[in-house]
Amino acid sequence: MPNRSSTTKIIFLLRLIEACIGSKSLKQGKIIHQCILKLIGEDFGSQSPHLDKLVRFYLSCNRHQLAHRVFNSIPNHSRKNKTILWNQIIRAYAWDGPFEKAVDLYNEMVDTGVIPTKYTFPFVLKACSTLQDVDSGVKIHGHAKRYNLENDVYVCTALVDFYVKCGYLVEAREVFDGMPRRDVVAWNAMAAGFSLHGLCLDAIGLVSEMQNKGVEPNSSTIVAIMPSIAETCRLREGRAAHGFCLRRDFHDDVVVGTGLLDMYGKCGKLVHAKHLFKTLALKNEITWSAMIGAFVTCDYVEEALELFKKMRMEASMTPSPVMLATVIRGCAKLNDLNVANQIHCYTFKSGYVSDIIVCNTLLSLYAKCGSMNYMIKFFQEMQAKDSVSYSAIITGCVQNGNAEDALQMFHKMQLSGFEPELATMMGFLPACSQLSALQHGICGHGYSVVRGFESNVSLSNALIDMYNKCGKIEEARLVFDKMHGRDVVSWNAMLVGYGIHGYGKEAILLFQNMQNEGAQPDYVTFVALLSACSHSGLVSEGKYLFHVMSQEFKILPRMDHYFCMVDLLGRAGLLDEAHNFVSTMPFEPDAHLWNALLSACRIHKNIELGEAVSKKIQSLGPSSTGNFVLLFNMYTTAHRWDDAAVVRITQKDLGFRKRPGCSWIEVNGIIHAFVGGDRSHPQFAMINKKLDELDVEMKIMGYSAESDFVYQDVEEEEKEKILLYHSEKLAVAFAIISLKAHKPIIVTKNLRVCGDCHTALKYMTIIAKREITVRDTSRFHHFREGICSCGEFW
DNA sequence: ATAGGGTTAG
Known part of the structure; x- marks a missing residue:
C-alpha cells in the first residue's frame, strides 16, 4: 500500500502521462509507467482509476497490446464500469489487428457482464468482416437485438456493412429495409455492397432510390457506384455523376477524380479520361495507374507504355504491383515475344515476381504471345499458384491449340485442391469444343449448373459452342432457348452451329428471329451467316445478305466476308463470278482468299484459272503449305504428274512440309x-x-x-x-x-x-x-x- | 479510386 507521499507522486506522474497522450512520446511514457509500477508495487487494485490514463496513453501510441495488458491488470469489478475503454481497445484491434483479439475482447466484455453500446458494434463487426467470420457476426447481430439496439442507425449500418462484405446480400438488404431511419452512410454501405458483388444495376438503382427518398448523395456515394457504372458502361449515368460532382465541388478530390477517370476509360471515352487526368490538381499513384489502364483498355498500348515511362522519369514514382499488372496486360495486346521478355525482366528486377496477380498476368501474357514454352516454364517456376493461375494456363493451352494439355491441366488443378471457377470453365469448355470431347463437355455443363455459372451469359455461350462442335446442335439450341439474356455472341455461336452442320435455312431463320428480338448483328454475325450459306449452297441468299450487311446494317465487309463470298460462289461452280467479285474488292486480297478460289478451281477442275490464281498466290510469297497442297492436288486430279512433281519439288526446296492429317x-x-x-x-x-x-x-x-x-x-x-x-x-x-x-x-x-x-x-x-x-x-x-x-x- | 483468369468468325 503506497503511503501519502507516494500517492502525491503517482498523481504527479499521471499528469505527466496525460501530457504524453498529447505528445505520443512512447519512450517517456514507458519510463513513467515503470516509475508508477515501482511506487505502487504489484497491488494495482486501489490505483485502478488512474490506470485508465495509462491505457489511453498506450492506445494513443498505437500499442494496443500494451494497452490491453494494462487494462487486464484492472480487477473485473472495476473494469465493469469502463465501457469506453473496452470500446476503445476493441476499436484499436478492429482497425489494425490482430482482428481476432477484437472479437475475443468483445466476447470477454459480454461475459464480464458489460453491456455493449451502439459504439461497440461497428468496431467488432468491422473485425468480423475483415476476418470473414460470419458466425461471430451473426451472434453479435443477436446481441444487438437483445440489447434493443437493432433499430439504431449506427448499429444497423454496421450490420449492413458486415453482411455485405461477407457476401450475405439478402441479410444485408433485410437489415437495411428494416431500418426506421436511413442516413447517407447507410445508403452508401448498401450501394457499395451491391457494387462489390457485381450487382451493378442494383447499385445504380439504389442511388436513384435514395434521391427519391430525399437523401442527398455525397462523395462516398459517387465513389461507391463508379465501378458499377464503369463495368456496365452506363455512360449516361456516368456523365450525370460527373455533373453532380462538378456542382458539389467534389470533382477535384483525388479519389472521386480517379473514379471518374477510370469510369470514362472503361466506357471507351479516352478523351474524357485524358482531360480529367490533365486537370486533376492532385494525382497519386492510383490516378496514374487508372490512366494507364484507360489507355490499355482503349487499345492505345503505345501511349500506355509511354505514360508508364513518363511516370518513372518525371514523377519518379515507383509502380505498385497493381500498376505493373495493368502494364503487362497492355503488353499482352502487342503480341510480341520480345516485349513480353522485356517486361518479364522488369518485373523480376522490381521484385514483384512474388506477387500472384502480377504472375498470373505474366502467364496470360505469354499465352497471348503464342509461347507455350515460356508459359509452362514460368508456371512451373511460380512459388505460389491459385485457381486463377490454373485458369490462365488452361486458357493459354486452348488459345495455342493444345486442348489436350488444357484438359490435363484442368485435372491437375483439381488434384492440387483448387475448385474450378467461372473463368476456368471458360477455358475448359472451349477445350472440349476444340476436341469434340462431348463427355467432358457434359460434365462441365453439369458442374456449371451446380455452381450456378449457367446464369452467366458468356458461359452459356461457351456451352452452346461446345454442344455445336460436339455435334449436338439440339442440345445447343436447348441452352440457347433457356437463356434469359442473350448477347450478340449467343446468336453468333448458334448461327455458327447451324452453319457447320449445313443447316443454312435454319441459320437464316434464326437471323430473322434475331432481328425480331431487336438484337444488333455484328460483323461476326455475317461471317457466320455467309459461311452457313456457303456450306448449304445458298447462293442467292448469300448474295442478298452480303448486300444488306453494308446497306442496311452499315457493317463494312472485311476480308472474312469476301472470303466467304468467294467460297460460296466458288463451291457453287460460279468460278468466273467469283473471280470478278475478287476484282471488285476495295482492298488487296490475301493469300487465304485466293486459296478459296484455287480450292474451287480444283473441285470444278478449272485448271486454267487455277494456274492463274496459283501464280497470284506465289507472287504474294508462300505463306503456308496450303497453297502447294492445293495446286499439287489439282494437278494430280488432272493426272498432270509432271506438273505435280514440280510443285512438290518447289515445296521441298522452300522447306515446306504438309501438315500430317x-x-x-x-x-x-x-x-x-x-x-x-x-x-x-x-x-x-x-x-x-x-x-x-x-x-x-x-x-x-x-x-x-x-x-x-x-x-x-x-x-x-x-x-x-x-x-x-x-x-x-x-x-x-x-x-x-x-x-x-x-x-x-x-x-x-x-x-x-x-x-x-x-x-x-x-x-x-x-x-x-x-x-x-x-x-x-x-x-x-x-x-x-x-x-x-x-x-x-x- | 487502380488490379490477374473469359464466349462467337477465319
Missing part, C-alpha cells in the same frame, strides 16, 4: 488420336482386322479406292493401303469396335476430310449399320444410310 475420338472420356498410317495404337491389330473386313464389303458394294486422292506416285495397290489407313478411317474403325452399337460415332479431324474417305464412310454407315459423324476444319459431315448431310458442299 490427324483424327481423334473420345471414348469414355479418353481421347484416342490417329495420324495417317498410324500403327501405334495398342489395339491396332483389331483395328486393322476391322478395316480389312470393311474394305472387302465396301468393294462388294461397288466401292473402289479413289487413288486420285493419293498424291504419291506409287503402285495402285500401295495407294489403296495408304487410303485405307487414312486417319479418319482408323478412328472410325476403332470407334466401331470400341463403342456399343447405339452410341454415336463422332470423329474430329484437323484437316478437311479426304474425298476417298468421304465416299468410303458412306458405305461404312450401311455396312456397320450406324451413324458416323466427322467434324473437319470447316464443318460437320453426318453420314447416315449411305448419305452425307453435307450434300457434297465441303
Whole structure:
C-alpha cells in the first residue's frame, strides 16, 4: 500500500502521462509507467482509476497490446464500469489487428457482464468482416437485438456493412429495409455492397432510390457506384455523376477524380479520361495507374507504355504491383515475344515476381504471345499458384491449340485442391469444343449448373459452342432457348452451329428471329451467316445478305466476308463470278482468299484459272503449305504428274512440309488420336482386322479406292493401303469396335476430310449399320444410310 | 479510386 507521499507522486506522474497522450512520446511514457509500477508495487487494485490514463496513453501510441495488458491488470469489478475503454481497445484491434483479439475482447466484455453500446458494434463487426467470420457476426447481430439496439442507425449500418462484405446480400438488404431511419452512410454501405458483388444495376438503382427518398448523395456515394457504372458502361449515368460532382465541388478530390477517370476509360471515352487526368490538381499513384489502364483498355498500348515511362522519369514514382499488372496486360495486346521478355525482366528486377496477380498476368501474357514454352516454364517456376493461375494456363493451352494439355491441366488443378471457377470453365469448355470431347463437355455443363455459372451469359455461350462442335446442335439450341439474356455472341455461336452442320435455312431463320428480338448483328454475325450459306449452297441468299450487311446494317465487309463470298460462289461452280467479285474488292486480297478460289478451281477442275490464281498466290510469297497442297492436288486430279512433281519439288526446296492429317475420338472420356498410317495404337491389330473386313464389303458394294486422292506416285495397290489407313478411317474403325452399337460415332479431324474417305464412310454407315459423324476444319459431315448431310458442299 | 483468369468468325 503506497503511503501519502507516494500517492502525491503517482498523481504527479499521471499528469505527466496525460501530457504524453498529447505528445505520443512512447519512450517517456514507458519510463513513467515503470516509475508508477515501482511506487505502487504489484497491488494495482486501489490505483485502478488512474490506470485508465495509462491505457489511453498506450492506445494513443498505437500499442494496443500494451494497452490491453494494462487494462487486464484492472480487477473485473472495476473494469465493469469502463465501457469506453473496452470500446476503445476493441476499436484499436478492429482497425489494425490482430482482428481476432477484437472479437475475443468483445466476447470477454459480454461475459464480464458489460453491456455493449451502439459504439461497440461497428468496431467488432468491422473485425468480423475483415476476418470473414460470419458466425461471430451473426451472434453479435443477436446481441444487438437483445440489447434493443437493432433499430439504431449506427448499429444497423454496421450490420449492413458486415453482411455485405461477407457476401450475405439478402441479410444485408433485410437489415437495411428494416431500418426506421436511413442516413447517407447507410445508403452508401448498401450501394457499395451491391457494387462489390457485381450487382451493378442494383447499385445504380439504389442511388436513384435514395434521391427519391430525399437523401442527398455525397462523395462516398459517387465513389461507391463508379465501378458499377464503369463495368456496365452506363455512360449516361456516368456523365450525370460527373455533373453532380462538378456542382458539389467534389470533382477535384483525388479519389472521386480517379473514379471518374477510370469510369470514362472503361466506357471507351479516352478523351474524357485524358482531360480529367490533365486537370486533376492532385494525382497519386492510383490516378496514374487508372490512366494507364484507360489507355490499355482503349487499345492505345503505345501511349500506355509511354505514360508508364513518363511516370518513372518525371514523377519518379515507383509502380505498385497493381500498376505493373495493368502494364503487362497492355503488353499482352502487342503480341510480341520480345516485349513480353522485356517486361518479364522488369518485373523480376522490381521484385514483384512474388506477387500472384502480377504472375498470373505474366502467364496470360505469354499465352497471348503464342509461347507455350515460356508459359509452362514460368508456371512451373511460380512459388505460389491459385485457381486463377490454373485458369490462365488452361486458357493459354486452348488459345495455342493444345486442348489436350488444357484438359490435363484442368485435372491437375483439381488434384492440387483448387475448385474450378467461372473463368476456368471458360477455358475448359472451349477445350472440349476444340476436341469434340462431348463427355467432358457434359460434365462441365453439369458442374456449371451446380455452381450456378449457367446464369452467366458468356458461359452459356461457351456451352452452346461446345454442344455445336460436339455435334449436338439440339442440345445447343436447348441452352440457347433457356437463356434469359442473350448477347450478340449467343446468336453468333448458334448461327455458327447451324452453319457447320449445313443447316443454312435454319441459320437464316434464326437471323430473322434475331432481328425480331431487336438484337444488333455484328460483323461476326455475317461471317457466320455467309459461311452457313456457303456450306448449304445458298447462293442467292448469300448474295442478298452480303448486300444488306453494308446497306442496311452499315457493317463494312472485311476480308472474312469476301472470303466467304468467294467460297460460296466458288463451291457453287460460279468460278468466273467469283473471280470478278475478287476484282471488285476495295482492298488487296490475301493469300487465304485466293486459296478459296484455287480450292474451287480444283473441285470444278478449272485448271486454267487455277494456274492463274496459283501464280497470284506465289507472287504474294508462300505463306503456308496450303497453297502447294492445293495446286499439287489439282494437278494430280488432272493426272498432270509432271506438273505435280514440280510443285512438290518447289515445296521441298522452300522447306515446306504438309501438315500430317490427324483424327481423334473420345471414348469414355479418353481421347484416342490417329495420324495417317498410324500403327501405334495398342489395339491396332483389331483395328486393322476391322478395316480389312470393311474394305472387302465396301468393294462388294461397288466401292473402289479413289487413288486420285493419293498424291504419291506409287503402285495402285500401295495407294489403296495408304487410303485405307487414312486417319479418319482408323478412328472410325476403332470407334466401331470400341463403342456399343447405339452410341454415336463422332470423329474430329484437323484437316478437311479426304474425298476417298468421304465416299468410303458412306458405305461404312450401311455396312456397320450406324451413324458416323466427322467434324473437319470447316464443318460437320453426318453420314447416315449411305448419305452425307453435307450434300457434297465441303 | 487502380488490379490477374473469359464466349462467337477465319
